[in-house]
Amino acid sequence: MKYLCLSYEEEEKFRAMSPAELQALRAETLAFVEALRTSGQLLATETLQSACTAATLHMRDHCPLLSDGPFAETREQLDSFFLIEAQDFNEAIRIASQWPTARFGTIEIRPVCEDPR
Amino acid sequence: MTHAFQARLDQLYKAESRRVLATLIRLLGDFDLAEEALHEAFAAALAQWPKDGIPGNPRAWLVSTGRFKAIDQLRRKARFDVSYEDVAERLEAELATEEEEEHGIEDDRLRLIFTCCHPSLAPEAQLALTLREVCGLTTEEIASAFLIPTPTLAQRIVRAKAKIRDARIPYQVPEANQLPQRLQSVLHAIYLIFNEGYSASAGDNLIRHDLAAEAIRLAHLLCKLLPEPEAEGLLALLLLQDSRRAARVSADGDLILLEQQDRALWDQQQINEGANLVLRALASRRFGPYTLQAAIAAIHAEAASVETTDWPQIVGLYDALLELTPSPVIELNRAVAVAMRDGPEQGLLLIDALLARGALTDYHLSHAARADLYRRLGQKDEARAAYQRALALAQQGPEQRFLARRLAELDAG
Incomplete structure (x- = not known):
């Protein structure tokens, strides 16, 4: 079963890190991504640009309503996602808990609809 | 037939x-x-x-x-x-x-408990599901115990089961490295079920009492299936608190404080069982906050009176508890124990410091505790003001009646 893991982080925390710390975190993440790819459990992952680059769109009466910024103005913002294949919820939780940024922020784990109807 | x-x-x-x-x-x-x-x-x-x-x-x-x-x-x-x-x-x-059906049958009960108390389910869903599936209570029984409409509760259970199925929450006992955290979630659910039955004063008391008994049965079952120290600590805590059930409420449903309770009414069998469990859990050196709370309850339970209670040891246990789980409510309890050990002035200093940093200012018990300490010091005006503040904040009938009684005694005496 597929699970989409959404990683929410406080951008400030990364800005406060030294280049060496950031480098170490990046290397750790890359190694974990590589290991997950090899085991076939990682289907996709991307890191997003800062939430200040986001725009939010609503279509109302065929008119686009566009506003600046992310959907929810919260301290922690969506920062990256990874789509994984796991046997069950507990395995998905186990994988997400090893994701390096989970130590700093929050990861939302969403089961993906099995057969879209 | x-x-x-x-x-x-x-x-x-x-x-x-x-x-x-x-x-x-x-x-x-x-x-x-x-x-x-x-x-x-x-x-x-x-x-x-x-x-x-x-x-x-x-x-x-x-x-x-x-x-x-x-x-x-x-x-x-x-x-x-x-x-x-x-x-x-x-x-x-x-x-x-099919021969394997029998195999691991006790594990199935543990699987059921851990699945019903999976932390990805909302706490109220965990309680409802556990009472329904593990304890076998009917939806109507659970709804009336929680004082909510049956359809609301039924929907809670349906949604929880749907989540287990759709998110594929597995039917398993967590692995060793996950166990401490997952066990916490189970213990917390059992504790909440007990509290619902023990501390609630609204509604049908008889049915609510069933919840406390149900929680104790659950804790017994958990200890049998998974004899972890902290599970035994929780069972001990529930037994020790429940041992005072007959003494803590008067015939008219009024609250009776620990110091005024008739200790002869305390259930000795529950106290003995609880105290033995506490000793075992403490000896394991792998205990947690429930065990420490149980140890405090055991000291109260084994004392002949408030005066002969081992207050220094209680303060020490609160210190240990605060280290594990810092919380203003525990600080308040510790302050009361310090007042018993060192005198009301010392307790007041601690409570005032708590209030000064903005903690528990709207909590009726912090004002009730202050009032009681002033009363003991004979400072009636301060006591009266604090009782009035507590009374304004108290939510439940028996507590309001208790505080009003205290106020009246103050004016009479």
């Missing part, structure tokens, strides 16, 4: 239905299907056993009958919806391993 047979069947249902259900959930992989199968199995027993006699191993008979009935059911459904065919086939293919 004879009366004796009916009684035997009732007894079997009581003793085995939850076990059989837990195993059927594992075998069938679905809560609703397992529940239906359980009822069909007992219906079959009711029809067959009076003629053929009760089988040697009724539990195995019930599990296996329930499983066949579920497959029949799926086959009937498959006539209208082919998607059931696969499930029925899979279940039938697994029948070869």
Whole structure:
């Protein structure tokens, strides 16, 4: 079963890190991504640009309503996602808990609809 | 059917239905299907056993009958919806391993507990599901115990089961490295069930008491299945708190504080069992906050009076508790214990410091505690003001009556 893991982080925390710390975190993440790819459990992952680059769109009466910024103005913002294949919820939780940024922020784990109807 | 047979069947249902259900959930992989199968199995027993006699191993008979009935059911459904065919086939293919049904049956109950208390379910859903599936209470019983409408509770259970199925929350006991955190979630659910029955003063007290008893039964079961120190600590805490049940409320439903309780009414058997569990949990050196709270309760339970209570040890236990789980409420309790050890002035200093940093300012018990300490110092005006503040904040009838009584005593004396 597929699970989409959404990683929410406080951008400030990364800005406060030294280049060496950031480098170490990046290397750790890359190694974990590589290991997950090899085991076939990682289907996709991307890191997003800062939430200040986001725009939010609503279509109302065929008119686009566009506003600046992310959907929810919260301290922690969506920062990256990874789509994984796991046997069950507990395995998905186990994988997400090893994701390096989970130590700093929050990861939302969403089961993906099995057969879209 | 004879009366004796009916009684035997009732007894079997009581003793085995939850076990059989837990195993059927594992075998069938679905809560609703397992529940239906359980009822069909007992219906079959009711029809067959009076003629053929009760089988040697009724539990195995019930599990296996329930499983066949579920497959029949799926086959009937498959006539209208082919998607059931696969499930029925899979279940039938697994029948070869029927001997294994008995194997790990106790683990199934543990699987059921951990699944019902999975931290990805909302706490109120965990409580409802645990009471329904593990304890076997009806939806109506649970709803009336929590003072909520039955449809609301029923929906809570339906949603929780849907989440277990759709998110694929597995039916398993967590692995060793996950166990401490997952056990916390189970212990917390049991504690909340107990509190719901113990501290609530609204509604039907008799039914609410059932919740406390149910929580104790659950904690007993958990300790039997998984004898972890902190599980024993929780059981001890529940037993020790429950041991004072008969003494803590007067005939008119008024609260009686620890120092005024008739200690002869305390249940010695529960105290002994609780105190032994505390000692064992403490000796393991792998205990947590429930064990420490139980240790505090045990010291109270074993003291002959408030005066002869070992307050220095209680303060020490609160210190340890604060280190594990810092909380202003524990600080408040510690302040009261310090007042008993060192005098009311010392307690007041600590409570005032708490309030000064903005903690517990709207909590009636912090003002009630202050009031009591001023009362003991004979400072009536300060005591009166604090009782009035506490009274304005108190929510429950018995607590309001208690505070009003204290105020009246102050003015009279």
